[in-house]
Amino acid sequence: LAKIRGAQVLAAVRKADQVEALQAQGFDAIALGQPDALGGQVNAVFKGGADVIFDTTGFWLPAAVAGLAPFGRIAIIAAPVDGHVQLPALALYRKGGSVVGINSLLYNCEQCAVMLEQFGRFFDEGSLPLPTGLREVALADGVQCYEEVNKGSADKVIFLP
Structure with missing residues (x-):
């Protein structure tokens, strides 16, 4: 950005x-x-x-x-x-x-949505590259992911329900 x-x-x-x-x-x-x-x-x-x-x-x-x-x-x-x-x-x-x-x-969902929309267009235009190397993880395993971060992991995690 x-x-x-x-x-x-x-x-x-x-x-x-x-x-x-x-x-x-x-x-x-x-x-x-x-x-x-x-x-x-x-x-x-x-x-x-x-x-x-x-x-x-x-x-x-x-x-x-x-x-x-x-x-x-x-x-x-x-x-x-x-x-x-x-x-x-x-x-x-x-x-x-x-x-x-x-x-x-400090921002509610609606305020965050406005901010995301403002810079989301850069992905659509191709001027901001889409992230790569994402790892999908069940939300139930979220605590383990945070423990990994505290031990130095730099993984990009997407939590799924």
């Missing part, structure tokens, strides 16, 4: 094969290593840092601060299992940075 809106995107992923797959689709990508290296990796692509960093796990929030541009924002959609991170507040405020929490549970 960011690329469609004109942003220069850098994907940071855990596995080398994910880097290769993203690069084959035309995206800049880096392999995540040690958290203290993330700032340097981001700054190697975005001189002066990134305007927006999107953290889908919450784990990388402290490390992301070093990769942030002045007045940049870090958007988070999840937190680590215990719900806590140690944030380098001094580095964040010296950059004028901010953290934005994105919680889809």
Whole structure:
């Protein structure tokens, strides 16, 4: 979605094969290593840092601060299992940075449907590729899937009734 809106995107992923797959689709990508290296990796692509960093796990929030541009924002959609991170507040405020929490549970079904409809057209137009590698799982096995995620699984799961 960011690329469609004109942003220069850098994907940071855990596995080398994910880097290769993203690069084959035309995206800049880096392999995540040690958290203290993330700032340097981001700054190697975005001189002066990134305007927006999107953290889908919450784990990388402290490390992301070093990769942030002045007045940049870090958007988070999840937190680590215990719900806590140690944030380098001094580095964040010296950059004028901010953290934005994105919680889809704050929206009802109708509001979510409107948002999905707004970007769903990009799939229909072919400007946004359909996801691949999806795994269908019975809803009854949902707890097991979440346990796998907590152990490091990156599977894309669709729950079926």
